[in-house]
Amino acid sequence: MRMANLSGRLALIVDGRAVDVEEASDGAFAPDPQVVYDRWEEFRTWATTADLPAGTPFEARDLGSPAPAPRQTLAIGLNYGDHAAESGFAAPEGLPPVFTKFVTSISGPVTEVKLPANGHTDWEVELVAVIGRRAEGVSEADSWGHVAGLTVGQDISERVQQLAGPAPQFSLGKSFPGFAPIGPWLVTPDEFDDPDDLELRCAINGEEVQKGRTRDLIHSVPALIARLSAVLPLLPGDVIFTGTPAGVGLGRDPQRFLAPGDELVSAVQGIGELRQTFVA
Numbered sequence: 446m447r448m449a450n451l452s453g454r455l456a457l458i459v460d461g462r463a464v465d466v467e468e469a470s471d472g473a474f475a476p477d478p479q480v481v482y483d484r485w486e487e488f489r490t491w492a493t494t495a496d497l498p499a500g501t502p503f504e505a506r507d508l509g510s511p512a513p514a515p516r517q518t519l520a521i522g523l524n525y526g527d528h529a530a531e532s533g534f535a536a537p538e539g540l541p542p543v544f545t546k547f548v549t550s551i552s553g554p555v556t557e558v559k560l561p562a563n564g565h566t567d568w569e570v571e572l573v574a575v576i577g578r579r580a581e582g583v584s585e586a587d588s589w590g591h592v593a594g595l596t597v598g599q600d601i602s603e604r605v606q607q608l609a610g611p612a613p614q615f616s617l618g619k620s621f622p623g624f625a626p627i628g629p630w631l632v633t634p635d636e637f638d639d640p641d642d643l644e645l646r647c648a649i650n651g652e653e654v655q656k657g658r659t660r661d662l663i664h665s666v667p668a669l670i671a672r673l674s675a676v677l678p679l680l681p682g683d684v685i686f687t688g689t690p691a692g693v694g695l696g697r698d699p700q701r702f703l704a705p706g707d708e709l710v711s712a713v714q715g716i717g718e719l720r721q722t723f724v725a
């Protein structure tokens with residue numbers, strides 16, 4: 446099942462067309478894409494058994510984040526060995542670094558992003574998991590049952606702010622407006638042959654800069670949910686950015702950062718792509 450946020454309204458994507466959920470369910474489900482996670486099992490059952498009407502065509506630029514206002518966003522640093530190495534760190538033995546991307550940074554999949562002045566703005570393609578059932582102290586074996594679905598995220602990062610001392614400012618440096626595009630839609634885990642092994646990649650102006658597979662995550666999606674939910678409850682609709690593979694601008698020699706006019710395309714196999722253009 447593919448669930449989307451089309452112009453702020455909850456929709457299902459069927460054969461590439463959008464079905465408005467409030468209309469198709471005769472009002473049984475509200476149009477707000479965020480509140481559906483509180484009734485995720487019921488929604489999923491309805492969506493997979495309902496006799497849906499033919500959908501309507503839509504433009505990708507009218508999509509919003511499938512989780513536009515999560516109560517919590519948890520983002521994971523240094524979760525691929527090759528990215529930890531290019532960042533100059535050993536792969537963490539216990540929990541990896543965890544930060545947030547504040548909710549005002551979240552956007553839909555096709556956007557124009559303003560580059561902060563005097564910054565070094567970098568790219569990080571990531572698999573994003575959205576929670577569908579409250580998770581508190583769950584085991585790794587039970588974790589997938591708490592995931593509503595997977596989507597694509599860009600953890601856009603302004604490195605000057607992020608790394609300014611005395612302690613790093615990960616959350617602020619990664620939370621400028623538009624720095625958390627998510628989409629194009631949410632895909633339920635059953636849609637994948639193996640949800641623990643998906644290719645992710647991103648390109649700038651057509652030149653590939655990152656390519657990895659989620660099987661190389663140091664902490665897999667289920668491991669992250671088990672370890673994070675041992676510390677705090679994960680709530681329906683919460684968003685987890687799972688980390689980025691090698692190939693970010695900071696780790697290059699010479700370093701490279703996004704410039705006005707650049708187009709960044711980020712994709713995860715079996716889900717879809719994000720498209721950001723950058724302006725001064």
Ligand code: ZN
Nearest residue numbers: 569600688689
């Ligand atoms: Zn990241």
